[in-house]
Amino acid sequence: MQKHEKITDDLDLLLDILPQQISAVLRELDDSDNLLEVVMDLGRLPKARFVNREVVLSEQEITYDDIKAVTRSISEFDADNRAGIERTLHRISAIRNRRQEVIGLTCRIGRAVYGTSDIIQDLIESGASILILGRPGVGKTTILRETARILAEKSRVIIVDTSNEIGGDGDVPHPAIGSARRMQVAKPSLQHEVMIEAVENHNPEVIVIDEIGRELEAMAARTIAERGVQLIGTAHGNTLENLLLNPTLSDLVGGIESVTLSDEEARRRGTQKTVLERRAPATFDMLVEIQDRNRVAVQNDVSAAVDALLRGYPLPPEIRYRDEQNRIHTQKPVVPKISTAAQAVSRAGKRETMPFSRSTGNQRSEVGILAGATPPLALAEMETQPLKPINIFPFGVARNRLTQAAKLLNVPARIVRELKEADALLTLRRYYRERQQPIVEAEQRKMPIFVLRSNTSQQLEQFLVDVFNLASVEEISGQDRTVVDQTQAAIEAVLNGERWIDLAPASSTIRRLQHEMARQADLVSHSYGKEPNRHVRIFRE
Known part of the structure; x- marks a missing residue:
């Protein structure tokens, strides 16, 4: 197990270029481990952003002189309005006015943290191409930097460093990347060209790239993967679903296209004639979503995950997390048995209810039922018999729409506010993927979990049609x-x-x-x- 040793790249060097009243307060706060960035905007009070709080650093507003004093002490701003301090990982980003004068600065603290990638080290060393997602500031670049260092011990690694965030500012890269070689990018718009140049000129076995954000970069990534080079990268987006809906970057996970089925195939699938399908094999083999610094969600087969998502039944990810004792735990996903809602809620009551006899109608629903065990209540009745009430706990689902759908269909769906009162939990697929507490608790109670593709009235009505087994x-x-x-x-x-x-x-x-x-x-x-x-x-x- 690697020991976690946090290294803040000469924080004093950054503090020394800030106005004295600001740096003095930061030193007094003495919380550098949790410091994320310092914000200085003209005419406003300077602020420090920590992991869980925001602190005002001075009662004096920022002036032109304060901003100019900082900009004189750093490197020149590139085309992407980013600069740095020589041989450090700190990043200073500029906000300009219409005359191109700098009127705001965001000073991001750069850190090299050894041991951060151990939570996915087996994936990194597998040789598979890995795409890392996560919200800004969650630690994507830190893991990417550590990944490059580890792989460079055994393989030829090239880092395409567009904004000098991975290897630091200056011509000599930061020692945190180990023996990996670094190629800088003159302009962000040329990143895709440098990616291809790296493959053609320097014979790498692994290419590491941060922030794939343009269509040309996505195309370059596919070219690299098709040449047999392992690709480790990050992209804009928090989840696989976000990426899939992004027309610029969806090619990273195979892309989507509209396909028209024959009448026979549509009947066989139980879907409409026009459906969405994956257009091509995914560029990346695996996807890692960083949920926080000590917790990640892993999709080990991106293509299969995309296919399942397009069919409305998202595959649960593998969850990995690090506890307070620095031990890593893995929760393997339980591949759910997907059925219609009516089948799931009728399993326990076969002696009291009529048998489920619908055939082709069963597959047309876009509602997935995730039930790890026999549900506790028999609820489905044929239309000729009185419908029994169902207590539904909606999590992340619009209660008013669900109530309106129940009223529209005239079914006895009861909306409850406590999970312990519910017969079933209804949620959206993005909440199910995040494995939030109500989802976990429902699984522990062996309660049916119904997963909707979207929070629309049509989806809610279809859910009620299935769960009450209405006539076809x-x-x-x-x-x-x-x-x-x-x-x-x-x-x-x-x-x-x-x-x-x-x-x-x-x-x-x-x-x-x-x-x-x-x-x-x-x-x-x-x-x-x-x-x-x-x-x-x-x-x-």
Whole structure:
């Protein structure tokens, strides 16, 4: 186990270039381990930002002289308005006015921390290309720097250092990168060219790059990976989903494209004819999301994770964390059995409920059920029997929309505020990926966890349709078949240009079916009027 030894790169060198009243307060605070950055804006009070707090450093506002005194003591600002102090990892970023005068400075504290990458060291040494994500300031560059040092002990490593954050300012790189070689970038817009130059000219086995943020850089990364070079990099974005929705960078994880399926394939999958699919193999083999300094989430197969995300059933990541004794723990993901909501909530009550008999309708739902064990309550009933109430604990889901959806479908869904009162937990996939406390507690209680793709009324209504096992077209026959045909004709009329169609008054059972048919056609439907004349209107969004 590596010992964690924090090295602040000559903090005194940074303090010496700051105004005296500011540096004096920082020395008195004596909290350099948690200091992130010092902010100086013209006409405002200077502030220090720590990990968990923000401190005003002086009651005197920053003047032009204060800013000029700092800028005279550092290197020249590059095209990206960043500068530094020779052979340190500190970064000074400028804010300019319209006359290109510097009127604000952000002084980021640079640190080399030995041992930070031990939490993913086995992944680094596996030879796989790894993409690191995380919010600003969480420690992506620190891990990247340590990764370069470790790999350079056994492999030929080239660092493409666009802003001198990895190897520090000046021509001689900081010793924290070990024997890795560093290529600087004259302009941020040329980063992709330097990436390709590194491969063509210097025969690296590993390339390390910070902040992949442009389409050309994403294309260069794919070229490097296809040449068999291990690539370790960071990108803008906190999660895999953020990256996938970013059209500039989605190619890093394979990209997405809209695909039109044949009628037969759409029926087989139980989806609409137009779906999203991964366009190409992912550039990176693995993805590491840094949640905080001592906790990461790992997707060991990026391509599989993207495929699952596009199908609405995100794969839970592997969680790794470091405890107070510096021991590393790994929580292996439990690959959930995905089924429809009605199947999950009916497992425990087979003696009391009718068997689940729907076939192709089962797969069309975009609601994933993650249930590690048998749910505690039998809830699903066929439409011909009274529906039993379900106590639902929504976590990260709009309660008002869920209430409206329950009212619209006329189902006895009860919204509870305590997890202990719930029969099931309803959440969004990004909350499930983050493994927050209610998710973990629900799993410990062996409670069904329903995961929605998005927080929309359509998703919530589809969830209720599945969880209450509402009637499908295949279950309607006889006299009600005429109503089904009329509904289908109304849907086709709206699809062909009609603004809306009002259907004939119908029972709550038929109205539920009509709402479901409209959803399948990507149309909107609402119920209007009072019983027994309550009817459904179908229209476009």
